[in-house]
Amino acid sequence: MIAQTLSQLRQLKLTGMASALQTQQEQPGPYEGLSFAERLQLLVDQENQERQQRKQERLIRTAQxxxxxxxxxxxxxxxxxxxxxxxxxxxxxxxxxxxxxxxxxxxxxxxxxxxxxxxxxxxxxxxxxxxxxxxxxxxxxxxxxxxxxxxxxxxxxxxxxxxxxxxxxxxxxxxxxxxxxxxxxxxxxxxxxxxxxxxxxxxxxxxxxxxxxxxxxxxxxxxxxxxxxxxxxxxxxxxxxxxxxxxxxxx
Structure with missing residues (x-):
């Protein structure tokens, strides 16, 4: 199920969320005590951060x-x-x-x-x-x-x-x-x-x-x-x- 979810996230171009979810799966220790809402918020934060970084990089390229x-x-x-x-x-x-x-x-x-x-x-x-x-x-x-x-x-x-x-x-x-x-x-x-x-x-x-x-x-x-x-x-x-x-x- 996780593999399918990761694939769908990447198809939807939610690569930040996919990366964060994969990290939570591979390194479960730091996340075990968190609620579902808290873990979901971490996924959203990572997606937002990656989108912001991509936008900044695009603006810098465009500026020439x-x-x-x-x-x-x-x-x-x-x-x-x-x-x-x-x-x-x-x-x-x-x-x-x-x-x-x-x-x-x-x-x-x-x-x-x-x-x-x-x-x-x-x-x-x-x-x-x-x-x-x-x-x-x-x-x-x-x-x-x-x-x-x-x-x-x-x-x-x-x-x-x-x-x-x-x-x-x-x-x-x-x-x-x-x-x-x-x-x-x-x-x-x-x-x-x-x-x-x-x-x-x-x-x-x-x-x-x-x-x-x-x-x-x-x-x-x-x-x-x-x-x-x-x-x-x-x-x-x-x-x-x-x-x-x-x-x-x-x-």
Missing amino acids: FKLKAHAQGIDYQHPRGLQQSQMAALLQCDWIRKAQNLLLTGPCGSGKTYLACALGHQACLKEYSVRYVRLSRLILALTQAKADGSYGKLLKNLASFDLLIIDDWGLEPLKAATRNDLMEIMDDRHDQSATAILSQLPTDQWYQSIGDNTLADAILDRLMHNAHRINLKGESMRKKLNSLTQAEHLG
Whole structure:
């Protein structure tokens, strides 16, 4: 009977319950004193835990993070102006629930991408949907979508994520079509979902980098009015991480 029950649970894709039931059968000692309701609750708890873990893993895959980053790996020792209290608050992800934005600026190598991916990873663990994309890749995807007729579908998809992370903002001048595309994206997300922008340019130069006064006003107004800001400074962390001692060079 137990074998048949295990088979049916797996057919119903209740693999967590099946695993927990099999454990109870193979190691009966810890469960002998429990009531039927208590043992059943353990099965349900295991199923719920496995489903939650699978969802988190699926969200992380969908996010397509550039780096495998997590909150425990954030370096607070490197002198770059990163405030641990601010990061601790952001890692709670309440700003995502409130559809607020994050503007993360700093020089090349200051760790912007790692911080954003760590925040995104934490959001996935809290079961928020996240998507990471570099601006150049986003522009390419939008251009291709216009060509194959899937532009509206792509905009709808981008609007659906609880957190959209756009990296490498402002690296090159924007074309008119791109400005309009960004306006569509920001308008869809305004007060509906959170957006994180990563840029080497300080925020006071974003207006000029967009290139059109009217659209710059509209885009930045939607980004900045409810945004948290992190401005990193100092020497590149890549230089620190890649520096080798003389002995290491000789080795």
